[in-house]
Amino acid sequence: MIQQKRWILALFALxxxxxxxxxxxxxxxxxxxxxxxxxxxxxxxxxxxxxxxMELLKDPIFYSALAHTLYWVALVILxxxxxxxxxxxxxxxxxKAYKFLRTVYFIPVITSSVAVSLAFSFIYEAQFxxxxxxxxxxxxxxxxxxxxxxxxxxxxxxxLPFVWNYIGLMMVILFSGLQSVPDELLEAGxxxxxxxxxxxxxxxxxxxxxxxxxxxxxxxxYAFKQFDYVLLLTNGGPVHQTEVTGTxxxxxxxxxxxxxxxxxxxxxMMFIVIVFTAIVNKVLQSKE
Amino acid sequence: xxxxxxxIIMATDNTVLKSETVPNPPEERKPVMKNHKPYKxxxxxxxxTANILKYTFIWGYFAITFGLFVWVLMxxxxxxxxxxxxxxxxxxxxxxxxxxxxxxEVNMSMYLWNSLLVALATVxxxxxxxxxxxxxxxxxxxxxxxxxxxxxxxxxTIPLQSLIFPMxxxxxxxxxxxxxxxxxxxYTALNLPKTVFLLVGFMKGIPKEMEEAAIIDGCNYWxxxxxxIIPMSKPALATVGILVFIxxxxxxxxxxxxxxxxxxxxxxxxxxxxQSSHLSEYGLIAAGVIISIIPVLIVYMIFQEQIIKGxxxxxxxx
Numbered sequence: 363m364i365q366q367k368r369w370i371l372a373l374f375a376l377x378x379x380x381x382x383x384x385x386x387x388x389x390x391x392x393x394x395x396x397x398x399x400x401x402x403x404x405x406x407x408x409x410x411x412x413x414x415x416m417e418l419l420k421d422p423i424f425y426s427a428l429a430h431t432l433y434w435v436a437l438v439i440l441x442x443x444x445x446x447x448x449x450x451x452x453x454x455x456x457x458k459a460y461k462f463l464r465t466v467y468f469i470p471v472i473t474s475s476v477a478v479s480l481a482f483s484f485i486y487e488a489q490f491x492x493x494x495x496x497x498x499x500x501x502x503x504x505x506x507x508x509x510x511x512x513x514x515x516x517x518x519x520x521x522l523p524f525v526w527n528y529i530g531l532m533m534v535i536l537f538s539g540l541q542s543v544p545d546e547l548l549e550a551g552x553x554x555x556x557x558x559x560x561x562x563x564x565x566x567x568x569x570x571x572x573x574x575x576x577x578x579x580x581x582x583x584y585a586f587k588q589f590d591y592v593l594l595l596t597n598g599g600p601v602h603q604t605e606v607t608g609t610x611x612x613x614x615x616x617x618x619x620x621x622x623x624x625x626x627x628x629x630x631m632m633f634i635v636i637v638f639t640a641i642v643n644k645v646l647q648s649k650e
Numbered sequence: 651x652x653x654x655x656x657x658i659i660m661a662t663d664n665t666v667l668k669s670e671t672v673p674n675p676p677e678e679r680k681p682v683m684k685n686h687k688p689y690k691x692x693x694x695x696x697x698x699t700a701n702i703l704k705y706t707f708i709w710g711y712f713a714i715t716f717g718l719f720v721w722v723l724m725x726x727x728x729x730x731x732x733x734x735x736x737x738x739x740x741x742x743x744x745x746x747x748x749x750x751x752x753x754x755e756v757n758m759s760m761y762l763w764n765s766l767l768v769a770l771a772t773v774x775x776x777x778x779x780x781x782x783x784x785x786x787x788x789x790x791x792x793x794x795x796x797x798x799x800x801x802x803x804x805x806x807t808i809p810l811q812s813l814i815f816p817m818x819x820x821x822x823x824x825x826x827x828x829x830x831x832x833x834x835x836x837y838t839a840l841n842l843p844k845t846v847f848l849l850v851g852f853m854k855g856i857p858k859e860m861e862e863a864a865i866i867d868g869c870n871y872w873x874x875x876x877x878x879i880i881p882m883s884k885p886a887l888a889t890v891g892i893l894v895f896i897x898x899x900x901x902x903x904x905x906x907x908x909x910x911x912x913x914x915x916x917x918x919x920x921x922x923x924x925q926s927s928h929l930s931e932y933g934l935i936a937a938g939v940i941i942s943i944i945p946v947l948i949v950y951m952i953f954q955e956q957i958i959k960g961x962x963x964x965x966x967x968x
Contacts, residue, residue, distance in 0.1 A: 370871050371786050378783035378842070379798065385839035386805060389816035396815065403819070445711070452708050463708060466716050468958060472950050474900035476918040477939045480925055481722050484932065490737045492721065499738075526715075531961060538962045558700070587809035590902050594922060608811055615815050616907070628812035635809055 393632075397625040403615075407622075414626035424627065427605040430517060431585055434606065435638075437525050438581030446532025446577070451562070453533070454540040464537075468530040475527070475590035482523045483595060486510050510596050513603045520604045523591045528584055532577050539573030540566065571646055578642045586635050607631050719943075726936035733932050748937035756928070758941050760913070761920030766945075768834055768916055769898040773891045775838040780845035780890065781883070785875050787846070788853035789861065799850065805843030813840075814907050821908055830914050833905060837898045845890050848960075852886035853879060889960035892953050899946055917942045 397414055399407040418424050449467055453460045470478065485492045486509035494506040509519040543566055551565045567574070589608025592598060598605040598613065607627060615624030725733060726748055727741035752758045787799050817836055818827070826832030860882065861874045869877065880887075902918040909915055915923065921938050928934050950957055 368790075368792075371790060371792075374782040374871070374875070375786040375798070378779040381779055382783075382801070382805075382839065382842055385820070385835060386842065387801065389813045389820060389839075390808060392816035392820075393813060448707060449711060452704055457704070457708060463712055464958070465954060466712055469719065469947070469950070470715060471961065472896055472900075472946050472957065473943055474902065474918050474921075474946075476900075476902050476921045477942050480921065480935055480939050481718055483925075484722065484725065484936070485718070487932075490734050490932070492737070495737045529711075534958050534962050538959075583807075583809055587811040589811065593903070611812065612814065612903075621815050621819075625815055628815070631809055631812050636807065639807065 393625045393628050396622055397629045399622045400620075401622045402619040403621050410622065414623050415630070417623065418626055418630060423602050423605060424607075424610060426602060427607045427610040430604065431606045431608075433517070434521060434524060434585035435582055437521055438528075438585055439578070442525050442529055442581055443532050443536075443574075443577050446529045447536050449529070449533040450536040450540055451566075454537060464533070467533055470527050471530040471534075473527075475523075475588070476594060478523050478527060479591055479594035482519075482591075483510070486519055486595075511600055513600050516596055516600060516604045520592055520595050523595075524585075524588060527588075527591075528581070532581070535573060535577055535580070536570065539570035543569045575642055575646045578646070579639050582638045582642070583635050586631050722936050722939055726933060726940050728933050730930070730932060748933045749941065752924075752934055752937045752941060756920075756924055756934075756938075757912070758917075758920060758924075758938060761915055761917045762941070762945070764830065764914055765899055765917040768830060768837065769895045771830075771834045772837040772841065772898040773894050775834060776841050776845045776890065776894050777887060779838065780842060780849055781880060781887070782875070784846050784849035784853055785879055788850045789879070799846075802843045802846040806847060810840050811903055814903060817904065818907050827908055828910050828914070833908055833916070836904055836908065837894075837901065840904070841894045841897060845894065848890050848893075849883065849886055852883055856882050888953070889956055892949065892957055893960050895949065896946060896957070 396407075398409060398411055400410050400413070401407045449463075453464055457463070488494060488506075488508040491509075493509060497503065497506050507515060509515045547565050547569065548561070551561050556564070586607060589606050589612065592604055592606050592609045593612065596604045598609045608631070611624050611627040611631070614620045614627060721738075724739075724741055725737075727744055727746075729745075729748075732739075732742060783798075787795060821827040821832045821836065826835065856879065860878050861869075864874050864878045900918060901916075902922070905916050905919050906922070909919060912920075912923070921942055924938050925935055
């Protein structure tokens with residue numbers, strides 16, 4: 363038996379717990395706390411109770427930012443996950459050079475958002491960017507535009523790097539799900555003569571439901587927290603056309619010195635992510 | 651010595667046992683879906699069309715992803731005149747002048763060093779703080795165990811970027827804003843939930859006999875931890891280390907909020923400020939992008955399998 367007292371174990375855990383409480387738990391609670399105040403970061407805090415949240419409910423820019431974030435959620439569900447799934451599915455079928463393809467598909471995931479943003483700013487660049495050069499090359503000069511500052515195209519342009527960035531991650535997660543689909547099921551399907559679509563819809567998708575839930579939850583949380591691209595490419599402009607909740611929060615705090623309001627946005631984001639996660643779990647897992 | 655021998659024997663036994671019971675790795679699985687038989691005549695056109703669509707899709711997506719990288723690489727060897735005259739063309743000559751200028755005139759080498767320091771220190775801190783608490787949480791039953799574990803799990807569900815304001819003021823109050831150690835502390839705190847989740851999950855799977863053998867040999871808690879649990883957790887530590895390294899290396903939002911001095915900027919910060927100060931020197935910016943990607947690409951090439959699997963498993967709750 364160990365000759366030491368059990369409380370020695372506390373010495374192992376305590377430094378981490380203190381560190382984590384001070385540098386993680388306390389900031390989380392602080393976000394809540396400050397969201398009830400009007401505070402410019404230096405002066406006195408003025409208690410508003412739910413005042414910030416009331417203002418948020420009537421703030422048209424917040425609603426448009428939220429709409430843009432929800433647009434990203436839709437892109438995750440309609441583009442990112444389906445494309446990730448198809449890539450995973452084809453790679454699972456062991457197409458030629460599948461390992462090489464998987465390696466390349468995953469590169470965006472490990473690339474920093476700043477590098478990706480700069481690369482995309484090159485694509486959209488008005489004079490030599492790939493997009494405009496290509497359009498000129500094939501004689502469609504009338505469609506060339508300054509993609510990031512044209513209000514009609516800015517939101518789409520700023521969404522592309524976000525969608526592209528995580529397709530590789532979705533692919534990898536879905537691939538690991540596909541590997542766990544039991545062979546017997548696929549064999550049985552084959553004997554029943556199902557076609558490819560039936561196989562995907564009735565055999566594969568139901569078998570990987572749990573992995574799909576992970577992809578949805580992850581995608582939704584990324585849509586809410588990943589605002590690097592907007593901050594770097596358009597900073598929310600032109601006139602809030604590309605504002606997402608993240609950039610709006612950031613700017614309310616650091617540009618407008620309205621930290622109470624910024625924290626209220628942060629709490630609202632946390633709340634929405636948690637509600638969405640709960641809904642996805644409920645809808646996709648209830649059939650078990 | 652006796653202890654280590656025994657542990658090694660048990661460890662090898664264990665792995666042998668495991669590799670025998672684990673079903674064949676999927677790579678070797680017989681491809682069930684692939685039809686090697688010659689197509690029936692009626693199906694031929696349909697199958698061929700399906701195949702064409704499939705290959706167009708996977709190689710088209712490949713072309714977009716790989717092409718973008720190659721295009722930035724090409725651009726990094728060109729000067730502005732060449733970029734404007736032939737944006738898609740191969741560079742006239744491979745000139746490293748952009749790289750040399752980026753590394754030594756605009757201090758990319760300094761940013762590289764700062765990023766390396768921050769990323770490695772964050773990994774080290776996460777190892778120390780994460781493994782000790784994971785050891786206690788995974789190997790011992792006590793009241794409050796579940797509660798403490800949940801504190802870390804809750805950390806996984808919070809969108810971390812929503813903590814920028816309190817983090818900023820906390821660092822400001824304790825005088826660590828605009829210091830590298832402050833940034834390292836923040837990154838460690840943000841990565842701890844993931845670290846603890848992955849390590850506890852792994853350590854729970856280490857058989858009890860391992861530490862019982864050590865205890866019989868008269869080890870104390872510290873020795874059980876350092877001589878049995880840590881060596882056996884190497885695969886999980888590797889995964890955690892790589893994930894934390896990449897996330898610290900790439901992080902931008904917290905860095906831009908906390909760091910304002912150029913001399914201690916990390917690579918993403920340097921790159922972003924670089925863009926605004928050398929706005930129209932595209933070749934130079936492209937070289938900066940390539941310089942920032944190369945180290946993480948090397949890490950990725952070496953630890954590819956581990957990274958891909960780790961991201962997939964870390965994502966399960968991360």
